[in-house]
Amino acid sequence: MAPDPLGLVTDESGVSPDPPRRRRRGRAALLVVLAIVAGGGWAASRFLYDSVRTPQCTITAAGMAESLDPEQTGNAALIAALSIKRDLPPRAATIALTTAYQESKILNITYGDRDSVGLFQQRPSQGWGTRKQILDPVYSTNKFYDALLKVEDYEHADITEIAQKVQRSGYPEAYRDHEGQGRVLASALTGHSPAGLSCRLEEATTGASPATVAKALAVEMGVKQAEPSGQSLTVTAPDQRTAWAVAHWSVARAAQLGVTGVAIGERQWDRDAGDEGWSEGAASPTVSITLR
Structure with missing residues (x-):
């Protein structure tokens, strides 16, 4: 290596290499930038995920x-x-x-x-x-x-x-x-x-009692044939159209009442299924409502 007139060490090309401290600072700065970028990417992806998962019917x-x-x-x-x-x-x-x-x-x-x-x-x-x-x-x-x-x-x-x-x-x-x-x-x-309403909801943390849901159905829809059993409620509707009205009401009120599942015959809505909606199968005038 040739001596540098300014007192800096140079290599054979005459270019001064970074001193050790400068190299360390450069690497540290690079790591900070990468961390910010990575953090920003995670935040952006999380925001996108949350926006897609926003509760919606x-x-x-x-x-x-x-x-x-x-x-x-x-x-x-x-x-x-x-x-x-x-x-x-x-x-x-x-x-x-x-x-x-x-x-x-x-x-x-x-x-x-x-x-x-x-x-x-x-x-x-x-x-x-x-x-x-x-x-x-x-x-x-x-x-x-x-x-x-x-x-x-x-x-x-x-x-x-x-x-x-x-x-x-x-x-x-x-x-x-x-x-x-x-x-x-x-x-x-x-x-x-039929099957015209489905909701993507957050996980149920609390739920109304079957008796409370039965009372709400009676007050709002006039449904009287509702039998509570454990954490579920079975509604016998006079016809299939009314049964679908009860089923859709149950899904629509799921966020407020803590409904986790609704079945009308073989067709089911599962709160945990997200955007999947209603399963295939034959419907019937009997509706089963499951609560948390």
Whole structure:
């Protein structure tokens, strides 16, 4: 090696190699960068995984599909169930669900325009009831149906016009934007579209008792033939369409009630199966609901 006039050691090419300390720092910096990149990659992949696994329900009917979160789906199931209990045609559920989608995104919210609250944004000052009453989904839904039944020809007239006559909204045409969602939800939740609702949910950590679920079915859908046994509930429906309504209600309310499995004849929905949906097989009027 030739001496360097500046006092640095050089190799035969005249290029000064990094001193040992600089090499160590370079390697340390490289390791830090790699750690950051690796950490960022893990965080990004975890974020992607979590976003894919976000709890979500998918409702399908007539070749169309809608996605809602479990809270929205549970509320939608209650609205449809009350139409069955009152022996109303599926169109009543369609109108109610279309309205709730526009008014609150089917959420039981505690705020709104002026004194509006609840699923249908009903106002105490307009005679719908007290604020506390309106925030009870069963009460507010029944009040909506009470008003709907007073509208002439609601079974055949334009859905948007009917919804406006019930609600007296300041945006009467807004309901039209959600007629499609209302139809899909009503078709599945009233049992007219078998296996039309499935949910991807988090693991159940708590669960209601079979007796509590039986009571909810009686209050919301009018179902009385429900027999608790251990951690399960067997419902005998009058027909297969009603059985599918019960089965879909059970899946839709699974997040709130701790339902882990639903079977209608040979067809099964398993909470642990994620996106797999309903298994194949023959359905029947008997529904089995399994709770955590």
